[in-house]
Structure formats: C-alpha cells, structure tokens
Amino acid sequence: xxxxxxxxxxxxxxxxxxxxxxxxxxxxxxxxxxxxxxxxxxxxxxxxxxxxxxxxxxxxxxxxxxxxxxxxxxxxxxxxxxxxxxxxxxxxxxxxxxxxxxxxxxxxxxxxxxxxxxxxxxxxxxxxxxxxxxxxxxxxxxxxxxxxxxxxxxxxxxxxxxxxxxxxxxxxxxxxxxxxxxxxxxxxxxxxxxxxxxxxxxxxxxxxxxxxxxxxxxxxxxxxxxxxxxxxxxxxxxxxxxxxxxxxxxxxxxxxxxxxxxxxxxxxxxxxxxxxxxxxxxxxxxxxxxxxxxxxxxxxxxxxxxxxxxxxxxxxxxxxxxxxxxxxxxxxxxxxxxxxxxxxxxxxxxxxxxxxxxxxxxxxxxxxxxxxxxxxxxxxxxxxxxxxxxxxxxxxxxxxxxxxxxxxxxxxxxxxxxxxxxxxxxxxxxxxxxxxxxxxxxxxxxxxxx
Numbered sequence: 001x002x003x004x005x006x007x008x009x010x011x012x013x014x015x016x017x018x019x020x021x022x023x024x025x026x027x028x029x030x031x032x033x034x035x036x037x038x039x040x041x042x043x044x045x046x047x048x049x050x051x052x053x054x055x056x057x058x059x060x061x062x063x064x065x066x067x068x069x070x071x072x073x074x075x076x077x078x079x080x081x082x083x084x085x086x087x088x089x090x091x092x093x094x095x096x097x098x099x100x101x102x103x104x105x106x107x108x109x110x111x112x113x114x115x116x117x118x119x120x121x122x123x124x125x126x127x128x129x130x131x132x133x134x135x136x137x138x139x140x141x142x143x144x145x146x147x148x149x150x151x152x153x154x155x156x157x158x159x160x161x162x163x164x165x166x167x168x169x170x171x172x173x174x175x176x177x178x179x180x181x182x183x184x185x186x187x188x189x190x191x192x193x194x195x196x197x198x199x200x201x202x203x204x205x206x207x208x209x210x211x212x213x214x215x216x217x218x219x220x221x222x223x224x225x226x227x228x229x230x231x232x233x234x235x236x237x238x239x240x241x242x243x244x245x246x247x248x249x250x251x252x253x254x255x256x257x258x259x260x261x262x263x264x265x266x267x268x269x270x271x272x273x274x275x276x277x278x279x280x281x282x283x284x285x286x287x288x289x290x291x292x293x294x295x296x297x298x299x300x301x302x303x304x305x306x307x308x309x310x311x312x313x314x315x316x317x318x319x320x321x322x323x324x325x326x327x328x329x330x331x332x333x334x335x336x337x338x339x340x341x342x343x344x345x346x347x348x349x350x351x352x353x354x355x356x357x358x359x360x361x362x363x364x365x366x367x368x369x370x371x372x373x374x375x376x377x378x379x380x381x382x383x384x385x386x387x388x389x390x391x392x393x394x395x396x397x398x399x400x401x402x403x404x405x406x407x408x409x410x411x412x413x414x415x416x417x418x419x420x421x422x423x424x425x426x427x428x429x430x431x432x433x434x435x436x437x438x439x440x441x442x443x444x445x446x447x448x449x450x
Contacts, residue, residue, distance in 0.1 A: 003119055006047075009033045010040035010054040010066075011082070016105070020053070023109045033286060037061035044074045048276045051116050056083035056102075067097045073274075076127060078119035078316055082107060083145065089130045111246060127238065130231070132197065146182050147330050148323040153317035156183070159312055164190025169262065171247075172285040174314030177356030180285035184243040187283055196240035199233050204246035212254055213270055222271025234267055238278040248288035248299065255300045262306045279351065282307060317351040317358065327355060331362050338365075338374040345376055345383050370438045377410070377442055411446040414439070417450070 007024060009016040012035045020033045032049075034040050044052065052070060056063035067079060081094050081102045091102040100119040103112075141150040163170055164187045172180045181200065188198040203213055213223075217232030233242060233309040243256070244250070250258065261267050265277045284307045293299035317324065324347050332338060338346070342365075351357055365378040376384055414432065421427040442448075 002105055003120075005029045005050045007031045007051045007053060007116065008040060008043060008047075008049045008052045010037060010052060010058065010166045011022070011035065012055060013084075014085060020109070020112075024113070027113060037066045041065070041069050041073065044070055044077065046274050048074065048274060049077050050098075050120050051078050052081060053080045053082055053112075056081050056094070057085055064093060067094060067099060071098055076123060078123050080111070080112075080115060080119060080190055083350060091406050095139065128196070130236075146179065146186060147326055148320055149326065150315075150320040150323045152320055153323060156312070156314070160186050160363075161190065161224075163187060165192065167191070167281055168309040169282045169284070170310045170312060171290075171308045172283065172312045172314060174285075174287065174291075175316050175354055177354030178314040178316060179355050180314060181243065181245060183314065184245075184285065185281045186242075188241040188281075191281065193240045195282060198241050198243055199237035200243040200245060201233050202245040205251040212257070215254070216257065216267050217269040219269055219271035222269075226271070227344065231271075232267070232269065234261060234278050234280055235276065237280045239280075242279045242280065242281055244284045247284040248286040248290060248293055250299075252298065252300070255303050258301065259306060260304045272383065277316075324349075324351070324358070327358055331359055332366075332374075336366050336372045336374060338370060339376070341376045342374050342379055345379055345386070349383050349386055352389065368438075368441065370435050377438075377445070386442050410442075411448065414446065415440055415448055418443075 007029055009017040009020055009031065011020075011033075014035055017033050017035070019076055021033050024031045026147075027146075032043065034043065037054075037060060040052065040054065052074075054066060055062075056072075058066065063081065067081075070079060078100045080100055081090075081097070082105060083090070083102075086107045100122065101115050138224065146157070148155055148275060167376075170184075170187055172183050174180055188194060201211075203211055206214060206428045213226075213230070213232070215232050217230055218224060218226050220229045257267070261278065261280070262282060265279060266275050267278065268275060290299055290304050290308070294301045294304050307430070317327075318436065325343070328338065328343065328346055344366065346358075346361075353360075360379060361383065363372075364380065365374045368378040369375070414428075417428045417431050418425070421431065424440055426436055429439040434442075
C-alpha cells in the first residue's frame with residue numbers, strides 16, 4: 001500500500017477533474033478540486049499539498065502566472081501540468097519554472113498516479129537535503145557515547161533498548177550535567193528514524209522571544225528582523241526526532257502550540273495562515289520537577305502527560321559506583337596521566353555538576369599539568385579540600401597535624417624551601433622537582449608572597 005498523497009486538482013473541465021478525484025480517492029489519497037486558478041492559489045496559501053495537478057489554460061490566469069504564484073507560496077509542492085492544448089513552447093516554459101511533468105489529455109489514470117508518486121519522491125529528497133543543511137548549520141551532535149558499567153547505568157541501558165524502537169514521546173529527567181542529550185541520541189539511534197539526523201533545541205539557551213521562531217519557523221517580514229523565511233525545527237525534524245532540552249523553561253504561552261503539534265502534527269509558522277503537517281517524534285529533557293511545575297501553574301498538565309509517556313530518570317554521578325574512573329580514563333586521553341593521589345580525589349568527590357563538571361575539571365587540569373602528569377595541585381580547590389577531609393577522617397598510621405591538612409603541609413614545605421634558597425625561585429623549583437612556572441602557580445594558590 002502506497003502512502004496517501006494530498007493532491008489538489010485545478011481544472012475548469014469539471015467532469016474530467018471530478019472523475020480524477022473519484023479515482024484517486026478510491027486509491028486512498030486525499031484529494032481536493034477547484035475550477036478556478038485564483039481559488040487554487042488561495043487554497044495553496046493555507047494548505048501544504050504534496051501535488052498540484054493543473055490545466056495550463058484556465059480562465060483569468062495563464063499557465064505561466066499560475067505556476068509562478070504557486071511556486072512562490074508553496075516551493076516544496078510538486079506541480080504536474082495536464083492540458084488538452086499542449087505545445088512544445090508551453091512544455092519548455094513550464095519545465096523552466098520547475099514543473100515536475102507536462103502531459104496532454106487524455107492521460108491514463110494509472111500512469112498519472114505513478115507520475116504523482118515519482119513527484120512525491122522528488123519532494124521528499126529535496127526536503128531531506130534541506131533538513132540536512134539546516135541540521136548542519138543549526139544543531140550539533142553529542143561528542144561522545146554513554147560510558148558506565150554501574151548498576152544504575154545497566155538499568156538505564158536496558159530501558160533505552162526498550163524505549164528506542166517505539167514512537168512514543170520520551171521525557172528524560174535528571175540533574176544538570178548527567179548526559180540527557182546522550183540518552184536522547186541513543187534513543188534516536190535505536191529507532192526507525194535513525195536514518196535522519198537528530199535535531200536539538202535548548203529552551204534555556206534562547207531568549208523567550210526566539211523560542212517560538214526556532215520551533216515553528218517564521219515568514220519573511222513577520223516581525224522585526226525577519227528578513228527571510230525560515231522553517232522551524234519541527235519542519236527540519238519532519239520524519240526524524242526532535243530533542244527539546246530544558247522543556248521546563250518553555251514559555252507558558254507557547255505550550256498550547258507545542259501540545260497541538262504533539263496531538264495532530266499540525267503547526268503554523270509565525271506570520272503564516274498555512275497549516276503544515278509534520279511527523280516528528282519528541283524526546284524532551286528537564287532538570288526541573290515537572291510535577292511541581294504543574295502544581296504551581298508554570299507547566300500545563302495536559303502537555304506534561306503528553307510528553308511523559310515513557311519517563312527516564314538519569315542517575316547522578318555520585319550514585320554510579322565505579323563509573324568515575326572509567327570516565328576519567330576516557331576523557332583523559334593518551335597525552336596525559338594522573339597520579340594516584342589526584343585519581344583518588346577524583347573518585348572520592350561528590351560531583352554536584354555531574355559529568356559536565358568532571359569533563360571541565362579534566363580540561364583545566366590538563367592545561368595546568370607539567371610534563372603531562374596531573375597531580376593533586378592541578379585540581380580545583382573544592383576537590384583538594386574534600387580529599388583532604390577524607391584523608392584526615394581515615395588515617396592510615398601517619399598522624400597528621402590537627403591544623404595540617406595536606407594542603408597546609410604542602411604550603412609549609414614550599415615556603416620552607418623558598419626561605420632556604422633566599423627566595424630564589426629557580427633554585428627552589430629545582431629542589432622541589434617542578435618547573436618554575438608551576439612553582440609560581442602553587443605560590444599563588446597558597447598565598448605565598450615574594
């Protein structure tokens with residue numbers, strides 16, 4: 001069974017066009033008919049047809065003008081000319097204007113349907129090319145894969161495997177930095193839509209006034225700064241998956257418009273009366289408690305139930321026993337190493353910013369490290385402090401001074417070496433076995449003057 005097409009017949013031979021309508025409707029297609037060229041233009045201005053089949057010689061409008069105006073309002077709609085008075089000049093001119101086919105009457109209905117199906121295939125190819133260009137310029141893919149062997153991550157992996165092949169909406173919930181976009185990518189990759197790129201939008205990263213334009217698109221001149229027509233990300237994601245990150249930040253005024261797309265796939269660009277239909281799977285994510293947002297009137301209850309068909313809760317990094325070291329090894333790369341004390345500090349830390357914080361910490365440490373080896377002094381103060389507290393609360397036979405944490409001992413040692421070398425930093429660095437620039441950094445960290 002072929003996929004139903006939406007077709008508009010524009011022909012003043014009413015008996016002929018009504019016969020075509022009946023034939024195509026029996027084949028399961030959705031068909032409209034008019035005998036007026038102007039009425040055909042008006043219908044195209046409010047509806048997105050797959051195919052327009054028109055006569056070249058209509059009262060009031062010549063074929064060239066009719067095609068030009070339809071191409072302006074519906075550049076994606078394919079046009080087939082079917083006329084009783086075909087000439088070579090007319091055929092050449094129609095092809096120059098982008099018409100898919102030019103045929104003379106009578107023309108067999110079966111052949112006409114096959115030409116329509118071929119035109120729809122061309123329409124799909126053009127649309128896919130447009131989508132790819134938009135995705136390349138407006139979105140990005142995550143740079144890594146899901147890493148983890150802990151029990152919560154094994155449960156998550158099984159859930160993704162079950163959810164991905166279905167076409168239902170998914171709501172991913174979890175703290176900031178837990179990898180919600182990676183989970184969305186995994187769901188899309190395991191779905192029947194994986195042949196097309198995942199399209200993403202972060203509602204928190206855009207001004208409220210731009211969110212509507214990004215999601216639903218706009219027509220030229222529809223608002224100040226709209227210098228050209230732009231399709232929204234729903235149109236870009238047609239046939240694919242749209243990942244809406246931080247959906248809890250979506251303005252309340254836009255939520256009914258999103259609900260409508262979820263319910264029947266219909267939308268209108270800003271400044272347009274034309275109804276467009278899309279086939280998009282929604283994967284949404286939030287770090288907010290949407291139940292609380294609903295209770296306090298900041299999020300629509302009906303929208304919440306629409307997107308929460310298949311909920312996924314991401315575990316924070318502090319609950320993923322054993323995964324921190326895997327992540328460290330993965331993001332550390334081949335050019336750097338980490339000594340044991342720094343590694344212990346990384347593993348013991350609670351990571352309130354989760355994986356995003358861990359990646360940022362490693363990137364910072366790689367910049368500070370000498371000779372490609374990351375030490376405890378290359379880590380941020382909060383990690384060193386928490387590590388010091390852990391060591392102090394779990395003595396291993398070495399009695400630490402009550403005021404002498406590892407950080408304090410390090411400061412005293414550096415200060416003593418500097419005193420012995422009469423403040424000569426080059427000599428002090430050689431005694432300490434570090435480079436001079438690292439000594440300067442450590443002096444600044446510990447507040448050692450002169």
